[in-house]
Amino acid sequence: MARPIRKAVFPVGGLGxxxxxxxxxxxxxxxxxxxxxxxxYAVEEAxxxxxxxxxxxxxxxxxxxxxxxxxxxxxxxTLAAKGKTEEIEQLRSWLPGPGRVAYTRQQEPLGLGHxxxxxxxxxxxxxxAVVLADDLxxxxxxxxxxxxxxHGETGGNVxxxxxxxxxxxxxxxxxxxxxxxxxxxxVAGLVEKPDPAAAPSTLSIIGRYILLPQVFDRLARLKxxxxxxxxxxxxxxxMIGAAPFHGLRFEGxxxxxxxxxxxxxxxxxxxxxxxxxxxxxxxxxRSFCSDLALHDR
Ligand code: G1P
Numbered sequence: 001m002a003r004p005i006r007k008a009v010f011p012v013g014g015l016g017x018x019x020x021x022x023x024x025x026x027x028x029x030x031x032x033x034x035x036x037x038x039x040x041y042a043v044e045e046a047x048x049x050x051x052x053x054x055x056x057x058x059x060x061x062x063x064x065x066x067x068x069x070x071x072x073x074x075x076x077x078t079l080a081a082k083g084k085t086e087e088i089e090q091l092r093s094w095l096p097g098p099g100r101v102a103y104t105r106q107q108e109p110l111g112l113g114h115x116x117x118x119x120x121x122x123x124x125x126x127x128x129a130v131v132l133a134d135d136l137x138x139x140x141x142x143x144x145x146x147x148x149x150x151h152g153e154t155g156g157n158v159x160x161x162x163x164x165x166x167x168x169x170x171x172x173x174x175x176x177x178x179x180x181x182x183x184x185x186x187v188a189g190l191v192e193k194p195d196p197a198a199a200p201s202t203l204s205i206i207g208r209y210i211l212l213p214q215v216f217d218r219l220a221r222l223k224x225x226x227x228x229x230x231x232x233x234x235x236x237x238x239m240i241g242a243a244p245f246h247g248l249r250f251e252g253x254x255x256x257x258x259x260x261x262x263x264x265x266x267x268x269x270x271x272x273x274x275x276x277x278x279x280x281x282x283x284x285x286r287s288f289c290s291d292l293a294l295h296d297r
Contacts (some may be wrong), residue, residue: 002155005210006053007122008046008129011115013106013117014038018258027062029133031257033266038257039065042133044094048154049144051129054101055122069101071146095255106255110222111229117219125147125213127151130232132207136266138273143208148257150184151210156244157236161185162254166196172204173233175247176278185247187240192226192233203247212243231296243292 015026023031029039031070036044043054069090079088104120106115116130129144138142143160151158164172176189177200191200209232218235225231239245255266271281 002152003127004050004120005099005127005151006051007055007126007131008051008053008131008144009048009055009116009119009123010039010042010046010104010131010133011057011107012043012062012065012133013057013115014134014235015109018142018260019263023063023097027060028258029069030064031263032102033136033257033263033268034247034277038066038133039134040068041136042067043096043129045137045144045155046129046131047094047096048142048260049129049148051144052100054096055119055185057100057105057106057118059102059106059109066103069096072234081268097248111225111227111231113219113225113232113235114222116232117216117222120216120219121212123216124279127210127212130207130211134258134272135207136255136257137141137206138249138255138266138269139250141251143206143250143254144210147208147210147248150246150248154184154244156246157212157215157239158210158246158248159187159205160254161238161247162206162249163202164197166202169179169194169196169199169204172201172206172224174201175203175205176200177203177247181267183249185249188245188246189240190233192235205247205252205257211236212239214239214243215254219257 012029014028016023021030030037058065076088104122106118131144145162149160161175172190172191173190174194175185175187177185178188179186189200215235216245218238222230225234256262257266271277
């Protein structure tokens with residue numbers, strides 16, 4: 001029987017170079033989709049999967065994330081003075097409780113594997129989740145909950161996977177497939193950012209993982225991989241054979257918000273998913289698209 005997943009690690013130390021100048025003075029995880037920062041979606045998804053402890057691996061210039069998940073007395077007082085009790089309730093409703101959030105800093109940008117390793121003492125000796133806020137998933141059942149459910153059945157490491165065009169394999173961790181029932185994939189190997197010609201498949205890892213704590217022993221070797229960085233993918237590849245390892249083709253749509261076009265798509269898709277915005281946004285899109293079609297003629 002697999003142990004429940006109580007802790008999630010959010011690596012949020014990255015610089016967000018692709019989104020400059022938006023990310024010059026603001027963490028990339030604070031970029032908003034509709035009206036919530038990316039990291040807010042990530043934490044909401046984790047809560048919906050039963051996560052109780054939220055561990056952020058931050059870096060310099062990321063204090064806006066800490067402020068976001070803290071009470072703002074000034075804001076509370078201003079809202080109270082204006083009688084905005086609903087807004088106060090709203091703001092409180094999603095705050096993790098006291099002592100449920102922990103921060104540690106990744107002092108050098110040595111890669112995702114290194115960021116996760118920085119959280120080892122906060123995670124301890126239990127299976128845990130890793131959530132990359134750049135990857136946003138629109139789904140019926142929260143993506144991390146889908147993974148946690150699979151982990152409950154299979155144990156071991158579980159990652160969320162999706163097909164990508166072959167020319168994009170050099171942007172992701174790619175699976176070598178042992179067995180595939182169309183939903184669950186048994187993993188034979190993993191390669192970080194392979195050239196399209198060398199990629200063992202086009203099934204890529206997205207930023208959702210359930211991991212065994214033994215991954216920390218592998219990461220502790222601090223071996224450099226693709227791009228000279230300490231790669232989580234490499235540590236996971238070394239564990240194949242020692243523990244079960246599955247990829248889940250999750251239900252839902254993934255938006256890679258590290259890409260500008262996908263970030264824009266996410267804004268539209270999430271707005272269309274909202275009862276308060278759908279009809280107005282749909283009307284705008286219809287008129288926009290018909291103007292565009294006229295233009296293209
Ligand atoms: C990281 C992982 C990669 C994974 C990707 C998902 O890459 O190293 O294996 O496919 O996240 O978004 P990064 O986006 O940090 O380059």
